[in-house]
Amino acid sequence: MNINQIMVIGAGQMGSGIAQVCAMAGFDVILHDIKEEFIEKGIGNIQKNLNRQVEKGRLEEREKEAILSRVTTSVALENASKADLVIEAVVENMDVKTQLFKMLDQFAPDHAILASNTSSLPITEIAAATERPEKVIGMHFMNPVPVMKLVEIIRGLQTTDEVYETIEAVSKKLSKVPVEVNDFPGFISNRILMPMINEAIFAVYEGVATPEAVDEIMKLGMNHPMGPLTLADFIGLDTCLYIMETLHEGFGDDKYRPCPLLRKYVKAGWLGKKTGKGFYTYA
Template sequence: MAIEQVGVVGAGTMGNGIAQVLAVAGIHVVMIDVSSEALEKGVATLTGSLDRLVSKGKINAEARNAALARIDTSVEYQRLATVDLVIEAATENAELKTRVLRQIESVVPSETIIASNTSSISITALASTLADPSRFIGMHFFNPVPLLPLVEIILGLQTSHETAEAVRELTLRLDKSPVSVKNSPGFVVNRILVPMINEAFFVLAEGVATAGEIDTGMKLGASHPIGPLALADLIGLDVCLSVMDVLMKDFGDSKYRACPLLREMVAAGHLGRKTRYGVYRYE
């Protein structure tokens, strides 16, 4: 099927980034969130991102304006009634995502594909909450969405071949690189990456080195473009903790135990860049 209109539920970091890349690729977007304030903030963020692309010569002003014109916003799920695909980008919480997905399914046509941008939650389990699980799939973008080329396409046990092919074709149209993976806790990237970040918190908590020294060591010693603790701040410490908890619950292996320091910082609301305070402080 040809995907020309896409709904994005969630105007936060991931949602507005996904909306941006869709709009730049020439696709009409309907971005949904619970409040007009959240939507305004999301549009302001993606507008700033587009402005930076213009200043760097990546796109011209005409392309920026055209992309913004393709984005509509609403607090009403009924606005999704005409879209070909809906991408859920709500907070990484299984109960919340289930409620959102059921609400999406109640308003979209039977042929509309429903995808989740979850970074760790079982696609098979989420699909099972829908009346038609064959049209459900995982479409995991990476932050920052406009810059990182990877999209993990996760097939649940029930996902149809037609659904997978349509999403893969769309991913290529967005100038992204799709990687198809089987449904598994954390999928591929986060199953490897987030436990590494978690271990960096253990090293920090034990006083083996400072945060800056840990990050410098991994950048210079392992050729990582960003240190694990700075990356945690970029991802969001709450998201990292959620991924670790999913891995621990689903695998039942103590190697996935979240570092107490990570859990404590999340409890304090020190979530990283989005709160301007995580491992590091941000102005």
């Protein structure tokens, strides 16, 4: 299956990063969002990242311009009719995603693969909103997308071998390392990462140690490049809570119960770096 044109839905941090690596790999990219201002911000992120590469001597100016020329923008979902592959990178909410995939199923050509960048939600359930469940797959990129090598590829119950092999080949063309996992809550990355973050929050909640102490112990003692509470702030505490709730609901096991302090911070609007305050305060 040939993939030439890729549509990325959502121009936020993840979506703009996915669009950037697709354009850098030579694909024609349509970057879509519901408002022009969101798209402008996304294009600005791509330009900023590429300018940094030029400054470091890793990219020439002409290469940067060629990459940017491969990205077109869209506020009309009907533009999915031009895509061979659609990668969705919208909010981590099942209702939002299923509604989107239902619409994409109408607009995208019959041969098009529909991929979700979900970090925890079941691909089989997302696929069930379409008339092409065999062509729906998970492509979970890591943040920041231009830097992180992993793409977690998640097969839904009906995903065909041909679709998996096509997405595996696309991931390699993006200079990523594709790793296959089956469709379980949180897949592998967040099934392991989020309970660790949640336990770190419990340690603070129970007064065992300060956030600074927890992070320092995990960095110096476990050789983690970033402490779990700093990482939680970077991911977004609302996202961490949503994933923990998905794990708790999906497995029905109280070991995945979200820490009350995490809920409290989210209700207070302390979502981490993006709001200026989480476990740490940001300028």
